[in-house]
Amino acid sequence: MALAKVRWGMIGCGDVTEVKSGPAFQRVPKSELVAVMRRTGNLAEDYAKRHGVRKWYDDADALINDPEVDAVYIATPPSSHKVYTIKAAKAGKPVYVEKPMALNFAECNEMIAACKVAKVPLYVAYYRRAQPKFLKIKELLENNVIGDVRFVSTTQYQKAAEDVLNKQNPPWRTQPELSGGGLFFDLGCHTLDILGFLLGSIKDVQGFASNQAGYYHAEDIVTGTYQFESGVHGVGSWCFSAYEDVDTNEIIGSKGKITFSTFGHNPVMLTTSCKTEQWEFPAIQHVHQPLVERIVADLTTGSDQTPSTGVTGARTNWAMDELVKNNKKLQK
Structure with missing residues (x-):
């Protein structure tokens, strides 16, 4: 079912999210970054305050299961991409995961399978495909x-x-x-x-x-x-x-x-x-923005036009x- 608006939860608040990706979720129509998570709570709180995000967590499960979070952006190192993707999929939430998609091809396939079973889309942050x-x-x-x-x-x-x-x-x-x-x-x-x-x-x-x-x-x-x-x-x-x-x-x-x-x-x-x-x-200031626009369009219209998916990321x-x-x- 198409969403009226995509409310994003973001796991990880590292450097890539400061300019490249995080602000894009706030600038795209019908999109909002509503929650962020970092294991060090005070850093998550600081990020939320600086970027105008309403909620912050120091526990990924809490963010994933927040009923106000419609989709999850995973901005952690690849070692945790698989576990967070599978958890988000089981919660019934679309996933946008940083590149590289996982530690190896085998993990990518596990992520694809989990999202297929849950019937949720899986996108990978190879944002150049939309620039x-x-x-x-x-x-x-x-x-x-x-x-x-x-x-x-x-x-x-x-x-x-x-x-x-x-x-x-x-x-x-x-x-x-x-x-x-x-x-x-x-x-x-x-x-x-x-x-x-x-x-x-x-x-x-x-x-x-x-x-x-x-x-x-x-x-x-x-x-x-x-x-x-x-x-x-x-x-x-x-x-x-x-x-x-x-x-x-x-x-x-x-x-x-x-x-x-x-x-x-x-x-x-x-x-x-x-x-x-x-x-x-x-130069594009928020380099993820063109791809995020495509993802949000898919999630709000039910289309399937985003060029960077779990299948392409796994390849x-x-x-x-x-x-x-x-x-x-x-x-x-």
Whole structure:
């Protein structure tokens, strides 16, 4: 049954919720963030007061079972995504879960199954699928402006951030038991997911992952090749201990190429033998907002148009698992 208005409960009040996601629930029509939860109660209370949220909790079960909460947004590290998703599903509430969807593909499937049994939708926060920049790229591909797509190349590397050098108190993103892997799971997932959106699902993967710099235990470099169901080939390199930051994707076709970044704000470039064009897109303050708009529209109209679901999110986890599985075997 369609909701008149979506009243959200949010589990987790970390950095991602301050600007990227939290305010979006208040700005979308027919949507309201009514409750937040953090295990440290005074921090949950502080977040609620600063963001104009009526309720706060230090217990996730209390938020999930609050009768004024219609849907649950899970903004915790991946290690708790499965348990909270299953609890929300059993409470009969739609779920919007942060990316990566879970620690691994097997957990994703458990989440999908629980939501299917409960007959509630499951959405994953791969918000680029709804942003104008990436919709423009999809439009160019669908209009065949570069002809038949042959392959896609991804090169993403960056300097080691200061926080990952802290071996006494490492960030959760570099702890596989919390994140599923290293920074590749936190960042590389965005690129793999948007490529799945643009080119179709990845069906075959071969990869290598290792730890070169030794700053933490998880992999810090991943390289691989993959083939999409469409027949398009792909090659990717991700390194998180390089000397500079680079973020480039190129989709190559029989008549031209499209060049774009996953995280940066440089223009989308179209290059053919006849011309070069570019499109600029302003930075979006609340990056989740376009996707939240689609989710709210689905929940209030009964439609099924949201492009990022449990099924698509699980495919991204599967691809990552395949790319790093050689390193997982070495760690055992």
